[in-house]
Amino acid sequence: MSKSANTLKERKQMNSNTVLLLITIALFVVLYAAGCVAYGSKGFTNLQTFLNILRSNAGLICVACGMTCVMLTGGIDISVGSLVAMDCMLLAYGMSNWHLSAPVMCLLVLAIGLVFGLVQGFCVGYLEIQPFIVSMAGMFFARGMTAVISTDQLSITADVNQTFYDWSSFRIYLPFGGVPNRKGVVIMPYFGSGVVIALVVLVVIFLMLRYTKFGRSLYAVGGSAQSAAMMGLNVKKTQLKAYVLCSVLTSIGGICYCMNTMSASVSQATGLEMQAIASSVIGGTLLTGGVGNVIGTLFGVLINGTISAIVQTNGKLASSWPNILTAALLCFFIVLQSIFALLKERKK
Amino acid sequence: MSLKKITSHKMFLPVFCMILVLCANMIYDASQGSDFYEFFKVGITNGYLSGRLVNILNRGSETAILAVGMTLVVSASAGTDISVGSVMALCASVCCVILAGPAAPQATELAAPLIVGVLGGIAIGALCGAFNGALVAYLNIQPMVATLILWTAARATGLLVCNNLIVYVRNDTFGILGGFIGMFPTPILVAAIVIAAVALLLKLSAMGLYVQSVGINKKASRIAGLNSKRIIFLCYLLCGVCAAIAGVVASSRITSADSNNIGLNYELDAILAVALGGNSLGGGRFNLAGSIIGAYTIQAITTTMYNMKISTAVTPVFKAIVVIVIVAIQAPPVKAWFKKLSARNASASAKGVANA
Numbered sequence: 001m002s003k004s005a006n007t008l009k010e011r012k013q014m015n016s017n018t019v020l021l022l023i024t025i026a027l028f029v030v031l032y033a034a035g036c037v038a039y040g041s042k043g044f045t046n047l048q049t050f051l052n053i054l055r056s057n058a059g060l061i062c063v064a065c066g067m068t069c070v071m072l073t074g075g076i077d078i079s080v081g082s083l084v085a086m087d088c089m090l091l092a093y094g095m096s097n098w099h100l101s102a103p104v105m106c107l108l109v110l111a112i113g114l115v116f117g118l119v120q121g122f123c124v125g126y127l128e129i130q131p132f133i134v135s136m137a138g139m140f141f142a143r144g145m146t147a148v149i150s151t152d153q154l155s156i157t158a159d160v161n162q163t164f165y166d167w168s169s170f171r172i173y174l175p176f177g178g179v180p181n182r183k184g185v186v187i188m189p190y191f192g193s194g195v196v197i198a199l200v201v202l203v204v205i206f207l208m209l210r211y212t213k214f215g216r217s218l219y220a221v222g223g224s225a226q227s228a229a230m231m232g233l234n235v236k237k238t239q240l241k242a243y244v245l246c247s248v249l250t251s252i253g254g255i256c257y258c259m260n261t262m263s264a265s266v267s268q269a270t271g272l273e274m275q276a277i278a279s280s281v282i283g284g285t286l287l288t289g290g291v292g293n294v295i296g297t298l299f300g301v302l303i304n305g306t307i308s309a310i311v312q313t314n315g316k317l318a319s320s321w322p323n324i325l326t327a328a329l330l331c332f333f334i335v336l337q338s339i340f341a342l343l344k345e346r347k348k
Numbered sequence: 349m350s351l352k353k354i355t356s357h358k359m360f361l362p363v364f365c366m367i368l369v370l371c372a373n374m375i376y377d378a379s380q381g382s383d384f385y386e387f388f389k390v391g392i393t394n395g396y397l398s399g400r401l402v403n404i405l406n407r408g409s410e411t412a413i414l415a416v417g418m419t420l421v422v423s424a425s426a427g428t429d430i431s432v433g434s435v436m437a438l439c440a441s442v443c444c445v446i447l448a449g450p451a452a453p454q455a456t457e458l459a460a461p462l463i464v465g466v467l468g469g470i471a472i473g474a475l476c477g478a479f480n481g482a483l484v485a486y487l488n489i490q491p492m493v494a495t496l497i498l499w500t501a502a503r504a505t506g507l508l509v510c511n512n513l514i515v516y517v518r519n520d521t522f523g524i525l526g527g528f529i530g531m532f533p534t535p536i537l538v539a540a541i542v543i544a545a546v547a548l549l550l551k552l553s554a555m556g557l558y559v560q561s562v563g564i565n566k567k568a569s570r571i572a573g574l575n576s577k578r579i580i581f582l583c584y585l586l587c588g589v590c591a592a593i594a595g596v597v598a599s600s601r602i603t604s605a606d607s608n609n610i611g612l613n614y615e616l617d618a619i620l621a622v623a624l625g626g627n628s629l630g631g632g633r634f635n636l637a638g639s640i641i642g643a644y645t646i647q648a649i650t651t652t653m654y655n656m657k658i659s660t661a662v663t664p665v666f667k668a669i670v671v672i673v674i675v676a677i678q679a680p681p682v683k684a685w686f687k688k689l690s691a692r693n694a695s696a697s698a699k700g701v702a703n704a
Contacts, residue, residue, distance in 0.1 A: 123676065127679040127681055128680055129672075129675050130492075132427075132428070132492040133629060133671070133675055134672065136430065136616065136619070136671075140664035140668040141664070141668035144663070144665030147662055148661075151659070151661055274499070287489070318507065318508055320503075320504035320507040320512070321508075323500050323503075324504045324505060324508070326500070327500045327501035331501075334483070334487075334489055334493065335489075338489055341488070
């Protein structure tokens with residue numbers, strides 16, 4: 001009797017978390033279907049449209065995975081957008097002015113991400129400063145450093161760096177789903193190297209969160225830092241590692257982002273932190289920490305991408321609509337989360 | 349011992365930073381071959397008050413107004429309102445669109461009385477503040493996450509209101525808010541009025557006491573009979589109104605609404621002002637005068653940087669470092685470390701005395 005009551009309770013507890021994820025997946029399907037119905041004549045139903053959403057959001061997937069890891073510990077990192085801008089600027093400037101090779105620049109960018117994460121993680125974990133204040137300072141620091149590197153609009157062309165250009169124009173064609181273009185030539189749907197990197201990151205982080213000690217300790221710290229410490233986990237070190245992971249993943253995302261845009265400017269990737277946070281929250285990651293999954297985050301990114309794809313396909317809507325809609329969605333899901341939390345508290 | 353008394357005074361940090369910036373200016377001026385008191389010179393150019401000091405007071409008005417609201421928010425909810433910069437842009441846009449009327453985006457005549465536009469902007473600011481306040485106070489969402497929503501949405505909505513254009517209201521009546529009354533810069537007056545009004549509100553009513561009590565312990569305040577939620581809500585509302593006033597002044601300065609640039613990075617300035625003012629970002633006791641001195645100190649830093657010909661885009665780097673250093677000094681582990689260090693020193697000197 002008591003056993004069945006227990007399993008029932010467990011199932012219920014699982015439900016409140018999976019409900020959020022299910023809402024997210026349903027929302028994505030509804031949004032995409034709405035786009036297909038409204039703009040089917042403009043080619044929204046093509047498989048390529050979906051792959052394009054993935055292609056243009058490859059960087060965001062990496063960044064959002066990092067953000068999810070930080071948010072699992074109950075923290076937040078709003079410096080990611082500026083860090084991506086700094087990475088792009090460094091890549092473009094390094095290749096065009098220092099004439100360094102693409103792998104060296106990528107390693108440099110990753111190293112900077114590592115140092116950035118170490119400093120932020122130290123401030124949050126060991127100095128116990130609020131994550132928001134730390135990462136806000138990090139945000140302005142990175143944006144300012146972007147301007148220190150260069151205030152020009154730089155672009156990476158084949159002349160600047162052949163290797164990086166080849167990486168970015170690398171395409172994998174799918175064997176099905178081709179659509180004839182205006183000249184009647186059938187073009188197979190394709191995706192680029194950025195998507196491959198993003199999906200590899202996604203799978204690695206998914207496995208890490210599920211099966212490694214570090215992944216599980218992220219959940220434990222976010223669930224309750226005090227109990228985690230009592231279990232013998234090093235809470236400070238886990239937080240530090242989470243921020244390092246986030247910044248490194250952001251740097252990988254920055255490289256993907258740069259491959260997609262092939263340009264750099266000071267105002268690049270503004271609002272990316274918002275999209276990353278929104279993606280994680282929409283995907284069911286709790287802002288209080290301890291609950292979440294990168295699969296949900298992927299759907300969060302896809303929802304974001306679908307919104308901007310719909311706005312772009314429409315062509316008449318103002319460019320600020322994606323920002324407003326993302327914020328509205330974020331608001332909706334945050335309110336939903338807090339209502340769930342209130343209900344849970346009342347049950348107790 | 350007296351040194352310790354001075355350093356532990358609540359006004360020590362803001363005043364110390366202010367003096368530091370002034371000294372830096374004097375040394376820089378002297379090294380550039382001009383008089384060391386160049387900074388303090390106040391003159392009259394073209395019939396207007398001029399000089400670097402006047403300039404700082406003038407340009408620092410928006411930050412000071414924001415700092416007033418931000419201080420209350422930080423004190424009551426132990427979190428910051430990062431939407432103030434965007435709310436400034438939105439309110440400026442609304443105000444300018446109302447004033448420009450059908451002649452937007454290039455208006456020279458006011459379509460509505462000035463007061464209608466200004467009140468319209470302030471109403472929108474109050475609405476934004478109420479939205480933030482409702483999320484934080486009644487839905488228990490972390491303050492910075494709640495304000496993150498308007499941080500993106502407000503600026504985007506501002507662009508939408510302006511139809512992605514810069515709305516110009518080239519009119520002297522509108523320009524007066526960010527310009528001059530006689531030879532005196534109006535923004536200084538506006539800031540003074542806002543500061544005085546809020547200070548009076550805090551002094552004459554028990555509001556100041558309530559805010560601190562909620563900030564120190566929300567639950568205990570509720571048990572003591574305070575409506576904690578309503579007080580937090582009111583703080584955010586006031587912060588939104590302050591952001592709106594700052595936005596209207598900023599747009600009046602350039603007699604236009606530029607949603608992309610008005611209030612950009614002001615949230616950092618406002619938070620920095622509060623931190624420089626000696627307030628703990630963890631909430632609780634606050635020091636309004638400190639925040640305001642902090643706000644003008646930041647403007648002094650910015651002006652000094654312009655003076656030294658450092659690019660505007662680079663200034664956030666310095667400000668970010670200053671924020672982290674100030675907050676790190678206030679962090680509990682660092683404080684504990686300092687205490688340990690001074691205790692060790694004290695015991696060492698005591699031992700020295702005993703040995704002697």
